[in-house]
Amino acid sequence: MGHEYDVQPSVESESAALLEEREKAASSDSDTETKVQNQQDHERPIAPASKVDASETAKHETTEEGDILEERDESLPPRVKSEKVLIKEGVSKQVIKEGQGDGPPPRHSSCFVHYRAWTASTMHKFDDTWNEQQPQELRLGHEKKVLKGLAIGVGSMKIGERALLHISYNLAYGKEGSFSFPNVPPMADVLYEVELIGYQEPREGRVPGEMVVEERIEAADRRRVDGNELFKEGKIAEAMQQYEMALAYMGDDFMFQLFGKYHDMAIAVKNPCHLNLAMCMLKIHRFEEAIGHCSVVLAEDPKNTKALFRRGKARAELGQTDAAKGDFEKARQLEPDNKDVIRELRLIAKQERELYDKQREMYKGLFKPPPTTTTSQSSATHWYSKVWQWIAPLFRIFSKLQRSKEE
Template sequence: MEDEVEQQSQLVVSLLKFLVLLSSMGIKFSYCYNFYANFDLCMGFLEKGEGPCDLDRQGEDGENDIVTEKAAFTHEEPHQDGTTPPKSDAEIEVLHEKVTKQIIKEGHGEKPSKYSTCFVHYRAWTESTQHKFEDTWLEQRPVELVLGKEKKEMEGLRIGISSMKSGERALIHVGWELGYGKEGSFSFPNVPPMADIIYEAELIGFDETKEGKPRSDMTVEERIGAADRRRMDGNALFMEDKPEEAIQQYEMAIAYMGDDFMFQLFGKYHDMALAVKNPCHLNMAACFIKLKQYEDAIMQCGIVLAEDGNNVKALYRRGKARAELGQTEAAREDLLKARKYAPTDKAIVRELQLLAEHEKVVYQKQKEMYKGILGPRPEPKPQKTNWLAFFFQ
């Protein structure tokens, strides 16, 4: 009896150590009745947001022309959150008495000239308080800036942008004289009088005389046409294995079809715009997957799925990106839904197979880990024979 109690005590201690280990790994757990005797059932013991799904759901025919790549199931370092200005050890360039620049990421090609239409993403902070008051990345739409025709408060930013190449990202310090001036900003109350400004800016791309007029002066057909030309330019760059440059073209295309523009469209014009806009988001997702920027890919697919919840390419690419981030259940849900509408698509089937293979490997590793922690299963003691009962049966 004492031996049994001791064995049970040792087992309880081992289990407690095991649960502490799981907790330190960030794994949630629930009670499991008999770990050793029901190991396979006890995999419900782990709840990482992953669970079984019906793998036999079928649907209607569809098509998906995506070529799949083998999933690596890697985890990427999170992007900078943008709440504070980034740090840079790069050389400080003095562009003007009141404007300096530090390059964060190098660009390519030529610099824009005066009156070029530049497509720019930026974040802006007041230098004294480090308060962020504007972020075009959150709005998912770059700003159109015509060099030499900018608003007065954008003069310092214009000087910085005019020194940049396409794809370049930089930290730009602007003195208050070339920013919001002595009075500060009425639109941004957190910008006080005489506030120096810090910009984190990226020049997505620019046009010299390609369109000949700003977006605000274009007809609906002209804006859609301008966007489609950039979409095709992006496709060509992607085929040349230049995903970062392709993304810039797609972002410029989307800049022609912002939310305010799309809100005004109805009927065939809305459909025409979506026929250009959605492929840009999907192609950007493909570029981000190639660059292993999976969270960005998920965001682009989400924009398309908000308009078309059954879009096969968006479901496939979001599922693939989620699989790479280890979001197994969500990835399976997307891929199964994609397969419902495209049951014969080889890329989707292959991605589901990769997901199942990965889960099998993880399961085996976890099984070995648990055995190593808990040690061998204790052998049951032989029961004593009651000879009196044996003879009188």
């Protein structure tokens, strides 16, 4: 039975108590359903076929503020115009995007953040949670020593704020640096591009690190449900924050400890969050990030039709026609009657025909056929041939008579 991808989200009311209910919800409508920009499908620009996967393309980011370049290479820190403000000795901050939520978070709060990190001297990027599609939990006042400067900077931010932090080496990886992972040289000052997704105050309940498995999955699932409600209200940014915070409860360290029933319970919450984030990214035209979230789901569940469909949509928007077609073909094999998948394949076929027609018109007349003999030339050649057939025998007879006379 094919899934529907309607514009209005369909959010299930799943219970977090029983695994069976989670599995049923995950197989039906566990994530927010939508058709993304159907009205724009027939306006998609024609792009040449491409076999380049998203992982091989240069990543760029479009921001909502004017303080950062609209498009940049994420392998380098952003160039920020705002004034550098001293937070504490060894920690300075430049605001990239103002926060809209509450803050700053109080001490002992569990903060959920995304960040990229570079060594200030060499601009070597050594960490990127956005690239890993996995937000991190940072408990203020309980952080690792190497994240002391980052925690100080995050402690000055509001929810939704993004900033560039300048951290002295003594509040980062110290005199010795780190020679494992991440690889940071000795006495290296550090730059962090960080976004505060949200935080949980100590009075809200036990922090994720102190929760048992069931509590942690339940807390993540509540965030997911809240995100779905916000999405239905059209609050995309707020919905994304909830999905990101839900994922922060289920980081790699936590997931590696799970097996059997508990692993299935966690996946039943985690994958819908990735799929819902992919949907949000499609709506705000952050297609490369949508591809990343779908790829995370497909690594766990290669036959997830929604992940294939949404990744195909994102790739099509980026002009990666061959890759998009491959995703849609796989989705059609899984759900042959899925009308949305069929529609996308027809749209790609139409674009390919239009592109072929344009190329054929462009190169028309470039390679002309070899010149052929004209009718008049052919007739003249035929007349000379006939005359020569009469003259040649006479010439031979005359030559023989001449030789006889001489003898």
